[in-house]
Amino acid sequence: xxxxxxxxxxxxxxxxxxxxxxxxxxxxxxxxxxxxxxxxxxxxxxxxxxxxxxxxxxxxxxxxxxxxxxxxxxxxxxxxxxxxxxxxxxxxxxxxxxxxxxxxxxxxxxxxxxxxxxxxxxxxxxxxxxxxxxxxxxxxxxxxxxxxxxxxxxxxxxxxxxxxxxxxxxxxxxxxxxxxxxxxxxxxxxxxxxxxxxxxxxxxxxxxxxxxxxxxxxxxxxxxxxxxxxxxxxxxxxxxxxx
Amino acid sequence: xxxxxxxxxxxxxxxxxxxxxxxxxxxxxxxxxxxxxxxxxxxxxxxxxxxxxxxxxxxxxxxxxxxxxxxxxxxxxxxxxxxxxxxxxxxxxxxxxxxxxxxxxxxxxxxxxxxxxxxxxxxxxxxxxxxxxxxxxxxxxxxxxxxxxxxxxxxxxxxxxxxxxxxxxxxxxxxxxxxxxxxxxxxxxxxxxxxxxxxxxxxxxxxxxxxxxxxxxxxxxxxxxxxxxxxxxxxxxxxxxxxxxxxxxxxxxxxxxxxxxxxxxxxxxxxxxxxxxxxxxxxxxxxxxxxxxxxxxxxxxxxxxxxxxxxxxxxxxxxxxxxxxxxxxxxxxxxxxxxxxxxx
Numbered sequence: 001x002x003x004x005x006x007x008x009x010x011x012x013x014x015x016x017x018x019x020x021x022x023x024x025x026x027x028x029x030x031x032x033x034x035x036x037x038x039x040x041x042x043x044x045x046x047x048x049x050x051x052x053x054x055x056x057x058x059x060x061x062x063x064x065x066x067x068x069x070x071x072x073x074x075x076x077x078x079x080x081x082x083x084x085x086x087x088x089x090x091x092x093x094x095x096x097x098x099x100x101x102x103x104x105x106x107x108x109x110x111x112x113x114x115x116x117x118x119x120x121x122x123x124x125x126x127x128x129x130x131x132x133x134x135x136x137x138x139x140x141x142x143x144x145x146x147x148x149x150x151x152x153x154x155x156x157x158x159x160x161x162x163x164x165x166x167x168x169x170x171x172x173x174x175x176x177x178x179x180x181x182x183x184x185x186x187x188x189x190x191x192x193x194x195x196x197x198x199x200x201x202x203x204x205x206x207x208x209x210x211x212x213x214x215x216x217x218x219x220x221x222x223x224x225x226x227x228x229x230x231x232x233x234x235x236x237x238x239x240x241x242x243x
Numbered sequence: 244x245x246x247x248x249x250x251x252x253x254x255x256x257x258x259x260x261x262x263x264x265x266x267x268x269x270x271x272x273x274x275x276x277x278x279x280x281x282x283x284x285x286x287x288x289x290x291x292x293x294x295x296x297x298x299x300x301x302x303x304x305x306x307x308x309x310x311x312x313x314x315x316x317x318x319x320x321x322x323x324x325x326x327x328x329x330x331x332x333x334x335x336x337x338x339x340x341x342x343x344x345x346x347x348x349x350x351x352x353x354x355x356x357x358x359x360x361x362x363x364x365x366x367x368x369x370x371x372x373x374x375x376x377x378x379x380x381x382x383x384x385x386x387x388x389x390x391x392x393x394x395x396x397x398x399x400x401x402x403x404x405x406x407x408x409x410x411x412x413x414x415x416x417x418x419x420x421x422x423x424x425x426x427x428x429x430x431x432x433x434x435x436x437x438x439x440x441x442x443x444x445x446x447x448x449x450x451x452x453x454x455x456x457x458x459x460x461x462x463x464x465x466x467x468x469x470x471x472x473x474x475x476x477x478x479x480x481x482x483x484x485x486x487x488x489x490x491x492x493x494x495x496x497x498x499x500x501x502x503x504x505x506x507x508x509x510x511x512x513x514x515x516x517x518x519x520x521x522x523x524x525x526x527x528x529x530x531x532x533x534x535x536x537x538x539x540x541x542x543x544x545x546x547x548x549x550x551x552x553x554x555x556x557x558x559x560x561x562x563x564x565x566x567x568x569x570x571x572x573x574x575x576x577x578x579x580x581x582x583x584x585x586x587x
Contacts, residue, residue: 011587048361052585074363084354088284089277100273101362105439145358 001026001153001183002047007056009042016042017207020056024200029179031194031215032187034204035233040187041081043204044157047185048078061152074102077146077182081157083139087131091122091141094130095148102149116144120174136167143174154178156186160193172197191225205232264371271364271372272439278376282342288380291341295384298334299325303391310395320554321395321474322482327550329526336522339490340514342380343497346373347581348510360581367578374491374498374574381490397473404467410460411467417452420445477556485553488566489545493518495573502580521545521569 002024009016017039024030034040045051047058049069058065061075086094095116099109117123120140125133130141139159146154159175160168175197178184188194194201195215202212210232211218219228268275282288302325309318318324325331350356359369392398405411428442460466497514504510524544541547542565552559 045357050357050361050585051587070363070365073361076361078358078361080354080357080361082354084358086277086281086355088281097273097277098358098362100276101271101359101364103270103363105273 001028001061002185003057003059004043004047005057007043007046007058008054009039009046009051010054015207017204020204020207020209022202022209022212024183024185024202027179027181027183028200029175029184029186029198031198031201032185032204033191033194033201033229034187034189036189038204039207040189040204041157044078044155044185044187045080048076048080048155049073050078050080074149075151075153077149077151077154079142079146079154079156079159081161083142083159085130085138085141087129089130090127091130091133092117092126094141095144098145099148104149112148112150116147119147119177120144121170136163136170139163139167139171140174143171143178147178150181152183154182154184154186156184158187158189160188160190168193191229195225203229203232205235210235267365267368268371268375271368274359274364274369274372275376275379278346278373279379281345282376282380285345287341287345291338292384294334295338296387298331299388299391302328302331303388303395307394320478322478323550323554326482326554327525327546329546332522332525332546336493336518337515338384339377339381339493340497340500340511340518342377343494343501343514344507344511345501346377346498347502347577348504348507352505352507356584360585366581370498370502370574370577370581374495377494377498378487378491381494382487385486392479395474396476396479397471399471399473401469401471403469406460406463406465406467408460408463408465410456410458410463412456413452413459414456414467417449417454417456420449421453422449424449475556478554481556481558482549482553484558485549485563485566488563488570489548491570492521492545492566492573495570495577499573499577499580502577525550 002022004023005021007020008018020039020043032040032044042051046053047060047065049065049072052066060072063072063075065072089097092113095113096109099105099112104112117126120143122137122140122144125137130138133141143156143159146156156175160171163171172193175184175186179197186194186197198215200212200214201218203210203218211228215225219225305328306318306321306324309316309324310321312318347356350359360366424442424445424447427445428439431439431442493514496517497510500514500517501507501510504513521543522545524540525546541551542561545562545566548559548562551557552562
């Protein structure tokens, strides 16, 4: 569903990601792991069509994000980091607006909005101003937005950041549910998170893919993801020191 | 031959661009609605409305006084009195930047632009939708001044009676279709059905029929509605055209500035400073008439266009071309500036 090959993005002279290559298959929940500043958000923004890569190729649901951007964006539900929303709008109103922007108007749009609110447990706050919602609810509004068009691919950038433990558990449950119908790429820097929600992971360190595959196979037998991850990160810093 | 061919191709290009733009805005109509409503979510809109209405009322009362004056005092072109006063243009200059300062700057600061730019709509659709919403609010600003018109023009309806002519039948049917389309759209929204396209097309056809009927009955001796104007209505029409296009120019300018910066206040100030280019010429009173400096000042300054042309019923095509091309250029730059963020 997601095919990324040799993706590179320069901000000026600084390469945020270099030759990133990975695949995500149909209906997998893949964790996108890496320390802060490793290039997770950059990669996701390129996939979602917000940024353009300096070089390389990214194909989402069969559409190249560079040459066929509208079709690619239409097949992605993207939630940016921190989930930006319009605080002055009401929940249902905001989702109506987003549905319209995704080409669903009138009765069809309203049906989709209802379904998305149902799935994200938002029905009881439909008339509330987004600005007055708690962080957890806001995150769910963002999730509901990604589900509106029933896209085959969901790209969620740190959906659990800033949530309290109960909200994290709820969100985790929700993402697990979503994996039954969608291909989900979810970024995080919290390892236990990824271990619990995802069956596969792509680990990105210093702008390059350090490891990818099934979590169970990736981590050496008997080892823990935490140790494995730390070794990857330390290896990277050692390399840069050498260079 | 060559000239007419050039005009024809220009006309066709214009038509194609217009159709494409309308189609694009229609595709992003939910963004137009949100942008339009967002004016009313913020107190700025109400402040602008009140200040503008106050300014208009002040000018109107001055004009009325002049119209009713006896003796040597008086006014030849009632609209000119208001639209050439420096007070009005000072207020006017500040309004488009206030309307457009938030459009991109705020979205960029709060990160919602990312949501917008990852939606399945083109960048130019986003820009046009925001522009349409701003223009819509700008027209609403002017709406209350319609109430001044009967007094300013001295309109008296003499009689309304049925005239059996093709023109009046067409006009009546068109009017009914227009009203019907509007009502269907309204009821549809209220009942939760989407008749948007049907309603809009019925209204458009109705409007066309209304205008066509009006045009056919133009040279008849008897008319559906007979009214007298104590003053020429042409200045009102030309002023309206001028105001819409001049507003479009200032709004497009503000939109472009807003797409460049992250801070609303900076956006408003820069847009105001740039807008000054198109207003300042009218304050340079000492420039000798006829010289190059004067010609340049006249070419650029909107208040002078209104003073010399639009409020006297003259449709100054060169001024309108300036407005339209500056607006189009600024919108184009806005799209490019938005696009360049993807490459940053």
